[in-house]
Amino acid sequence: MNKTYHLLVGLHFTLCTLAMIWPGALIANRIEPTVLGLPFLFFWYILWMLVLFVGMWVAYVIRHGGGRHE
């Protein structure tokens, strides 16, 4: 459990990092389609910021508990 947890968190971090630099961002390097009025590359960064946040949040809840309500 512990090993799997660290592996998954590490993978998530690596994936998010690579998505934002070469080579991950290469596949998003275009203007169309625009999303929410933003050129696709701009949206791509907005998206991965969210993915990073959600992944870390899940990892936090698994490890440190979700507070009194969970």
Next chain:
Amino acid sequence: MSDSLIIIGITLTYLILVLWVGLRARGQQSSSLEGYVAGGRHVGVVILFFILGAEIFSAFAFLGAPGWSYQHGAPAFYILAYLSLIPITIWAMGPRVSELGRQKGYLTQGDMIADHYQSKPLGILAGVIGVLALVPYLTIQIAGAGLLFQAATDGLIPFWLGALLAFVVVAAYVFCSGLNGIGWTNLIQGIMMISIAWFLGLSISGRLYGGVGEMFSQIQLTMPEYLTMPGATGMNWGYFSTAVLVSAFGGAMWPHLFMKFYSADSGKTLRKVSVFYPLYAYLLVPLLFIGFAGVLVFADDPLTRADTVLLRMVMDVANFSPWVIGLMLSGALAAAMSTGANLAHTAAIVLVRDVVGPTMMKGASEKAVVSATRWSVLGLSLIAYLFALANPASLVLLLLGAYGLIVQLFPMVIGALFMPQLRRASVMAGALAGSLAYLLLEFAFSSPLGWHAGIWAMLLNIGVVAAYQWFSKPVLTPSTPR
């Protein structure tokens, strides 16, 4: 003239408010060193979030981010990328740093390094690199404040006076209240700059183009090169990617970020702060809009300094009332001052505890150390102010330069936290080789493949550490204090 007076009035009111909050936060803790430096190690999630966020969200973010999107276009996403990746290092190393600090009473990077490697010189070296990196960064904030004041008041308050005003306020509350002052003022400054940034970003694109979507479609029609890599200035992926990596993972090496790990009330708090940290990067999004808005506006008559684009847009193009300009000035000053407060505080602590403490102030009482730290806050702010008057270099280049140097502490810190088998001689050789290589690549030769010089220096650093570990077997059993 009366417009300028309204602007100055709003801004001075804001400065007084910040000063009042900062001085009130003094409390009872700031008389002890641990209280002055680390808030007694009792800082909770909300305040820590604003402390960590506001110090990254600096004058560079407020002026430089729109400057980049105006000048380069898409390469400005570098800022979004590195800001949102910084929490990875907070997540990975923060809890361990906080735990060690609590157990052994560490307050700086130098403390930890000197104790772990049983070497005072190594702690002093870390301290010297820290101060060398922090002072230029503080200079950027001061220069930013001066530039803002001068531009927003049409020169009624000149550069030197504007810079002085903002930093007298900061130096005053840092001097008196230490980290508590920084925490409470950053809460206000954070909220201030977030709301101003979003307001300006949306209303400028709305006023000029009728919305964000319309703005980007117009840019796409006439100047599509701004919207994808390599941008308008042809920045290659190699430089872009390595600059992101250096800034994101070197970011946690910055003493002012690293030392906040000690102030957390628990490792769990740090994890929670890092979870929400990527959201801080969203605050920059509207500032990038402003830069993009400037691409078409200034197409025929480009600005000589890209980092003035926010000011020009707000003051000359969008025709806001002086009230809005006053708020804009306050928000931008908030960005410069909140970061500057952290930097002055950290630089003073590093100077006194890591550099002066083990040399000139051996065996000094805690009271003397706190007092020396306070006076160093004033001294270093003054030095940075004088630098700001002398050197108006581009904000972003200075920032990238300073970041590169501090990253060279990375292997040393990793060794102290997670790899006790790394020996003193190897990490010391690595850091020296890395720093030297960085300075040469940055200022004497051009960096191979056009990558960020910090990456090459880091690779050399790690290479030297590994080679040293491999070839010089320990003569004695290495002392690895647990």
